[in-house]
Amino acid sequence: MKKCLIVGGGFAGLAAAVYLSKQNFLVELIEASPKLGGKAYSFFDSKRNSILDNGQHILMGCYKETLNFLNIINSENNLTFQKSLKVSYIDRKGISHQLKAAKYFYPINLLIAILKYSAVSIKERISIIKFCAKLIFINPTKMRDESVSEWLKSEGQNENVIKSFWEIIAVGALNCSSDDASSKIFAKILKQMFFTGNFSSTIIIPSTDLSKMYCENALKYITDFGGNILTSESANEIVIKSNKVVSVKTNKREIDDFDFILFAVPSHAIPKIKGLPESIIDIANKIKYSSILTFHIWVKDFKMKNPFIGLINSQVHWVFDHGEYITIVISHADSIINYDETTLFNIVKSELKKYINLTDANIIDYKKIKEKRATFVPSTEILLKRPSSNTEIANLFLAGDWINTGLPSTIEGAVVSAKIATDSIIQTIKS
Numbered sequence: 035m036k037k038c039l040i041v042g043g044g045f046a047g048l049a050a051a052v053y054l055s056k057q058n059f060l061v062e063l064i065e066a067s068p069k070l071g072g073k074a075y076s077f078f079d080s081k082r083n084s085i086l087d088n089g090q091h092i093l094m095g096c097y098k099e100t101l102n103f104l105n106i107i108n109s110e111n112n113l114t115f116q117k118s119l120k121v122s123y124i125d126r127k128g129i130s131h132q133l134k135a136a137k138y139f140y141p142i143n144l145l146i147a148i149l150k151y152s153a154v155s156i157k158e159r160i161s162i163i164k165f166c167a168k169l170i171f172i173n174p175t176k177m178r179d180e181s182v183s184e185w186l187k188s189e190g191q192n193e194n195v196i197k198s199f200w201e202i203i204a205v206g207a208l209n210c211s212s213d214d215a216s217s218k219i220f221a222k223i224l225k226q227m228f229f230t231g232n233f234s235s236t237i238i239i240p241s242t243d244l245s246k247m248y249c250e251n252a253l254k255y256i257t258d259f260g261g262n263i264l265t266s267e268s269a270n271e272i273v274i275k276s277n278k279v280v281s282v283k284t285n286k287r288e289i290d291d292f293d294f295i296l297f298a299v300p301s302h303a304i305p306k307i308k309g310l311p312e313s314i315i316d317i318a319n320k321i322k323y324s325s326i327l328t329f330h331i332w333v334k335d336f337k338m339k340n341p342f343i344g345l346i347n348s349q350v351h352w353v354f355d356h357g358e359y360i361t362i363v364i365s366h367a368d369s370i371i372n373y374d375e376t377t378l379f380n381i382v383k384s385e386l387k388k389y390i391n392l393t394d395a396n397i398i399d400y401k402k403i404k405e406k407r408a409t410f411v412p413s414t415e416i417l418l419k420r421p422s423s424n425t426e427i428a429n430l431f432l433a434g435d436w437i438n439t440g441l442p443s444t445i446e447g448a449v450v451s452a453k454i455a456t457d458s459i460i461q462t463i464k465s
């Protein structure tokens with residue numbers, strides 16, 4: 035039985051550990067922090083005696099590899115599925131708009147959803163449909179190197195359509211400004227969302243906290259197969275001999291009884307690990323990040339009509355209903371993330387008053403969570419630098435959402451990276 039040491043217990047590390055366990059590998063996973071989950075984690079909030087997530091996470095029907103992983107670990111019951119795409123939006127005047135597809139007659143149902151999207155004029159809706167029709171025949175890899183906003187403008191999408199339709203999708207999926215994101219990656223995900231079947235365009239929301247949603251079941255699956263998961267243990271140094279990693283020094287011990295080692299850590303953790311090849315450190319140093327700001331706000335005498343809503347043309351992007359509290363998501367928050375807490379909360383409150391009429395009288399308490407390095411920026415420059423899973427060292431592999439999967443920095447990107455890495459490890463044995 036071959037043994038793989040996995041470093042990092044986020045989506046990528048856990049998915050790789052599950053895939054390798056399934057393939058009869060002995061797995062040992064070490065995670066630096068005391069909890070599993072990486073950038074998608076839960077924690078116990080003692081003040082409110084409840085478990086909270088570090089930020090709202092949503093999946094989509096097009097997250098095929100993630101859904102496969104969640105199915106393997108028996109976690110699909112922890113998700114709430116839509117039958118067809120339904121997203122409610124609200125504009126600055128407090129007027130609601132819906133992007134709502136009927137259950138049947140894909141793809142006509144999506145076409146009708148756009149035709150009924152009242153946040154833009156009829157003429158603008160037709161321009162969206164024309165653009166989508168053209169997109170069907172576009173090969174993203176053959177597109178020009180340009181930003182999302184340059185591309186949308188050159189395809190006749192006016193400012194209102196960009197702000198009231200495309201920007202919401204782009205910022206949500208890529209977590210960065212449309213001026214920075216590459217049009218190629220945006221085109222790729224649009225095609226995956228809208229042109230690969232009705233289910234692909236649907237939104238999937240965890241029905242439990244993230245730790246229950248996937249960490250606990252992944253842990254059980256891996257340990258049932260004889261694997262071992264150790265938290266609060268960080269890989270600090272590796273020793274390479276004859277082009278192979280022969281040992282890893284952690285904060286607790288030295289590990290040398292493995293055949294393969296998979297680093298499923300974020301790019302910013304790479305330069306801190308001594309002994310890794312300069313070529314990997316060089317690439318890791320070039321990856322830039324974008325932040326997400328979350329506010330969980332406990333409310334009273336306030337009911338949302340929808341499980342979640344998108345705010346058009348606002349600094350607050352999404353509001354999710356969790357019953358006793360609502361979760362506010364500010365994507366791509368770099369320009370405000372360093373403001374002091376009062377200023378930030380005042381921005382949030384002012385937007386919520388305008389859009390959903392939430393006043394001070396409705397607010398009981400709140401908790402702010404800053405994730406400064408939430409996702410990497412998928413600019414043209416950075417996309418060209420993403421490393422592959424295989425490295426110049428024979429038994430050393432990389433995974434994580436920043437690896438070259440062709441996808442943005444998402445759960446699906448992380449799980450696909452795990453699939454690529456585990457396939458590469460298995461291939462190494464066969465060849």
Ligand SMILES: Cc1cc2nc3c(=O)[nH]c(=O)nc-3n(C[C@H](O)[C@H](O)[C@H](O)COP(=O)(O)OP(=O)(O)OC[C@H]3O[C@@H](n4cnc5c(N)ncnc54)[C@H](O)[C@@H]3O)c2cc1C
Pocket residue numbers: 041042043044045046047064065066067070071072073074088089090091092093267268269270298299300303307326328405407408409433434435436443444445446447448
């Ligand atoms: C607030 C927020 C909201 C998000 N919303 C969404 C969403 O709605 N949909 C979506 O698809 N994606 C979303 N994302 C992105 C998604 O969470 C990430 O893309 C994904 O979780 C990345 O997983 P990963 O395993 O690649 O990396 P990580 O989650 O960063 O995991 C890497 C792990 O490695 C550990 N580690 C680092 N160094 C060492 C070391 N030396 N030794 C041992 N362990 C180490 C870290 O502690 C970490 O646990 C969101 C992210 C954030 C922060």
